[in-house]
Amino acid sequence: MKQTRKSRRWIYSSAGLLALTAASVFAQDDYSGTTTNAESDGKSSSFNISYSGSLRYDMSIATANENPFNQRGNLFNGVTVNRVSFDYPLGSPPTIFATPDPATRTGDPAHNAFNMQLLRADLRADIKFNENFNFVARLRAVADPGAYQEFEPGDVGSLAAGRMYGRPDYFHQDVEGKSRPNPLEWSNRIGMIDLPSLYFAYNKGPLLIKLGNQDIAWGQAIFFRVLDIPNGIDFRRHSILDYASEEFQDKRVPSLALRTSYQFDSGWLADGFVQKFQPTVLSNPNTPYNIIASQFTVHDRYGDYDNKLNYGLRFKGDIGKFGVQAVAARRYNPDGVFRWTESGVNRDIPGAPGSGGLLMQTPFEIDPTGVWTAKEWFTYAAMSRLDGVQGLNSAIDDFPAGTGPLGALNVGTDMPTASLELDTFFRLSGSGLRGHIEREYRAETNLGLGGSYVTQSSPGSWLDQLIINVEALYTPDRSFTNPSLGQKFLKQDELVTAVVLEKYQSIVKELPATYVVAQWMHRTRSDILGRSLEGQGGDTNNVPTGKNGYDAFVFALQQPFPNLVWRADLAVLYEPFAGGILVQPGVRWKPNGNLTIEGFYNYLNGSLNGNSNSSSVATFSSRDEFTMRVGYQF
Template structure:
């Protein structure tokens, strides 16, 4: 029995025991007897409801550049120039220097006339005493063109069983189905120079058609309890818990989501659960405040009403990480030239727990709260890892032939055996040029030069035997990268591991409700200030080094909320203005030290922290048949998201919800200096039509 099965069995066994108790109570009731169960379940009640809702998102922007079909270098011809490993990867390869260097390590005989390598070198035209090795490459993957970013049928069923005035069971099951009728890339059709496809990584994610819903980690294909997934469907319990109320005490035991804080877009005190980004990423209606995104977890939540004004809220739960979109799915944000090895199960994190305590209270017009949480950061961190793919470099180019002659598996490891000890495999669908490497490093908020050097130095001596060496500058990195892409017969795929680290998060908040002239704008204005501090938080290093970046992180947010009635003909308008400052990372938890890279330069980082401004409003019409909304998120470094929407209820059981998401991360300067450029491909119109029963 694996860990997930054990956790699920605990939850379902508890449910079964209570159901058995219900049956016993009913049996005793039929006989007219009284006893423990009949008294415990004397006030039993049952409720059932749910909805079914098709959802579509019509694309009005570009293809996702993080996927194979949206890669900006597909079909674009790029020049590649090899460098010389014996002259710090200069622009060309010098035969005398190469021969001298090989002689110095006792391998000079391989370049002598009459040898295969010597004859190959002698057959290539020499210009000014140097051997030019250069070519041109166009990424050999066709670009996709999608009309829809999402086509999903969603259903939800919620049952409530009240066994008595104190005890109840809440069960909510949710099902998603995506027919997958998109123009996408089937990885089976990607073929390398040796006629083979992608070898490394989980085949269900990297070797076939896109997998929309399965969350798979190393050593466990189903790491989430009470969740059952397939390539095109998902069924899970966002809630399955017992709730017990007795006087000031409230207990919830089972699978549940815990939401602390209520800011739109911003998560300052909302640190309990990670986010599930498989379903429409963060592009649902912003004013729903991540209600569909928090990852449920098995745990115990305890609330205690200390007084009329103060409440304590504590929890302990099984650690569940955030879930990113899978490779080549519409909202994926991890470049698919790289293979991710999630170590959630293999690293033993699936047996970890998180816990925390919050105190919240009011004193007149003032409100106060404070929290302390010990958790594993659900976002995780990434680093280079060995590919474990034993695949020789192809012999269709002089650089591959040279490497295979030097490492032929006779006197030492072969090139395939050496590459298996590095973070790379010579496979299709990877990175084809230094231009692509630098461009995508900037998009991923990584350092292109330091990333290359970390992959070399941390995986020596295998990398040094392949003649790789740390690059001193951008030009040397360009030459070295192109040398190995050419030697690979086209492309190299990178391999990265995802790990998780424990951290302490401390937070506090204060709010104040103003009083003014009744009906004035300053009357009943809610001012809320929240802040959190995490000492020694672990971030992904911009180099993807195993030596992770550690920073003391602080986050603060100021929120102004107001219901204001502008006219008696309409209900009050809800408005909110928010400002957030983050000292070390961006809105998505990425270290600011990885910002600023582009195709011509590695990341330089940004100073002064990150700032974000939100304005949102919601205006109901009379009888609440219509409700219009607007949400905007602005990054002063050059990004904006604008989301207008309208909700229509033609009947009590039918709701039509439509909204448009406009994202622009190129308002000025380098787009890799603002957070929103990551998603500015996802301009789209979303329509949801729901029937509630």
């Protein structure tokens, strides 16, 4: 693997940070532990400094094929497909006659042994100034210096526009017009350093105020995010395939915020926040956990929204034996919405001088890393939960200044005609066409309710001390990506509900109690990744049929062993109607308070019902892997 001088500096810097962190562990002996108290005139003051940290190495061994959304995992690499196209000169009316044109997509399939090799360092300091006022800082450093069989644009003659479409970049968050979208994060191709916590806290009696960089966790649902709405998710570090029991502890995107909570005498809690809007961070193209087809260039418009604010309020308390909570928030949906946009790339169609000036006004760019055939187009449209026919129509109708003079025509709902037109332009390109899409963000209102109840029954029975949590979130006029990628986003009311059952139950007398969780989630308009259900169910030969709702069940357990040195874990996500399943067995060994070694396996199958393009799990189904993590805490 080639390494630039800048990349090597990052490896050395990361190694230096890890060494510095390790050195601080041994330095603690000189300071009598992890807490320092200031003294004055022989008396301890309330000033106090405490610190802690961790070092960890994460390694994921691949046991499945390469990611099909990446260039070197593309399903059509080296496959010859006959392009059957209209036979007509560019810009002239087509004739009925069609001629086959065999095309073989260039691309060397990769065979990586590892999906991830992360070095992580985490440092936390808590400075207590007095009984009411303290400052919290957390530094996180992550680097992946592993050697992978990476995509090299020069190997296929690619000149694709955009910094993210050359050699893979594992950590940089690419936003047009913004060099650092998150002001407290510094990143490059193989590593990142950020300050996920950097805030002042004031606590006096029932009042707690936090000001600074922080993340906010709301709701009781485990694994599913229903009322957990304040922060987006960072998918760069192992996507959603980390240890399930950790939920989203290391995934929420921190943001600058003011959070205030007040505990009333009645026991009710009022909790409100105002925060700088920060979007969900997606895995970059041609990296192991990427889920956006790399034949498309994404223009992230967050730069137009980085001065926007989210705000929300939550009330939580008890009514008799029932716990209740209510949530109201106004926020920009951090997941964003996508649509076609002009490529802005002036590159002529072979044999048609000056055509680049027209093509740059369309969503397409000529490049061998794009789509080569209609078959590839429809296959990846279905995999991306898009409508390949209407996607073609919107690319034509929404950009008439470029597509009109080029002779592109709306094909209605006729898939065979769409295939002919697509293959015509793919043939004319001489290689392939990259699509250009933009990511924007839309404001929405979230209204949520939650309730909890703890059952009473015969001691030791399954119904004794069973915790029941119910959550529901209603969002009127939520914006979704249109499966056509048209300029007009879908606007639909959505209701997301979850029921969670959890308890500690003694199953084997010789062992400590087992923690057991069972959950059900229903979504009326989107899947677990937030994609519109109208784009579900397509395949290479059929447009999407759509779905009426999305359901998922989760079952999880944790079984500690005597002395709590060993723990066995199991988590299962099952999509009964979509036909997907994720099974994650794991084991943890913790011989002392500092060292932890964990191993878990992710098995994913998104085609239990035949068509994998209805399942959210199917999006990650090539990521079967074994992960081992070795961590040291201090």
